[in-house]
Amino acid sequence: MKGNKMSKPTMTFQDFLSKTIDLCKSKYIAIPEGEKERYGKHFEALRSIIFGILTAKNAQLNSLIVEYSLEGSTGDNLKVAKPNEFDLVFKLQIPYYESIIVTRDSNFPGNVFLDMTRVLELLKQDPREDYQGILKLLQLQLVNAQNFLVVDKLRSWLQSLFSQALNRINNHVEVDGIVSALKYKTCGPAHTIFVYGELEYSVDFVPAIRLGAEQNVLLADQLKYFRRANLFYWEAIPKLLKVQTQTSSISFRSSFYPAEWAMLEGTHENCRDAIKLMKKFRDVKTNLGNLKSYYIKTLFLWKISNEPESYWENPLTVILTEMFEDLAERLRLGVLPFFWDPELNMFHVLTPDQVKEMYKCVRGIPSALREAGVQKKHYSRHVVHRVFCHKEERDLQWCSKRISKQKRNGVKRLK
Secondary structure (H helix, E strand, C coil): CCCCCCCCCCCCHHHHHHHHHHHHHHHHHCCCCCHHHHHHHHHHHHHHHHHHHHHHHCHHHHHHEEEEEEEHHHHCCCCCCCCCEEEEEEEECCCCHHHCEEEECCCCCCEEEEECHHHHHHHHCCCCHHHHHHHHHHHHHHECCCCEECHHHHHHHHHHHHHHHHHHCCCEEEECCEEEEEEEEEECCEEEEEEECCCCEEEEEEEEEEEEHHHCCCCHHHHHHHHHCCCCEEEEECCCCCCCCCCHHHCEEEECHHHHHHHHHCCCHHHHHHHHHHHHHHHHCHHHCCCCHHHHHHHHHHHHHHCCHHHHHCCHHHHHHHHHHHHHHHHHHCCCEECCEEEEEHHHHCCHHHHHHHHHHHCCHHHHHHHHCCCCHHHHHHHHHHHHCCHHHHHHHHHHHHHHHHHHCCCCCCC
16 A cells, blocks of 8 residues: 655745745845945944044044944844944043933933033042043033033034044045045934945944943833843933923933843844834835834833743744834824833824824734735735835836736737
8 A cells, every 4th residue: 555645734824924024024124245344344444534533633532432332223233225324322431430420300301411510620630631631621612600511512512523524534535445425414413424425325423421330310120131231331422302491401311222232132033133124114114204213123122121032932923013013002102111211202202293194104014914914825925015115116026927927928018
């Protein structure tokens, strides 16, 4: 009696959906091989040239900079499709920084005031030439009459230095014999340089005031992640506030990027892939321009804190559906708490109409993904492509398939 042939396992619709999402991930999310290194090499050369000029021409800045940190989507390894944006944080360590008096800004959760009174007293007593130069800088350019560090004073000082540096190289840079044009502007806390030429990208150079772990004044629940990462420092970012109050000019945003990086790094790759796919979804929707990458990242920080590590071992289809549900609910309520100080609603800078517009765009995605998991294969593919690629890309795919099909049927051109 002949044995029965083993039948080939049947692919379920859920398996097919996962496979289609993986295909979208490789086609629309992954950075082409070699591009990361090519852009990275040019960026490093630009950074070296710019800060070489800045630190050579200003002794105070040279003394203050203690570290450069590549942050944002590129630093998190969450950049989508093309490495054309860089966020470089240059950390400024003021002498006797441990004596900066840090207090919470009661008007703006997540923000702090930096009282330099004790630092100035200690600098006056220190005869070292470089310390006296920093004392002069603080007194004449960076603090107010009450000795608080001022956000706009710090921005203006750095703006002058960056402008001078760009003028010295005539707004051009040469790397490996190739000349690129440069354009400089300030935006929020960033000093942004746009690069034009063979490679086109932008760099946000963001200053940060280094502070010690013991100076932290935010809530303890979230700070356990800061301690788990064995971190000794955090930063205050000079981010201008849109709402003006008597104290808004001296209010700095607290930043815990290394702790965020450690939280994301400790998760299964499905977590980072889901972030990238949601960012791609944001990029292809014209009415999601206000959905910042940091909002998406914050959504995932909350999920990491509320779920066991094993959660991220779920299929990517499951994770994506639930994360879109979370995003839709946050937008419906109009509230996304800042992870490090939940009293701050990160959507407060948006109008109700802007939030509503994003909600209308997102609300149907969870049910569409769920439906795709139980529908026919061609429908599943259509849903995934509709969610994660531009309309022009979908039309091109449809035309290509139509032409191929008609060629197989002996038709040489579309009617």
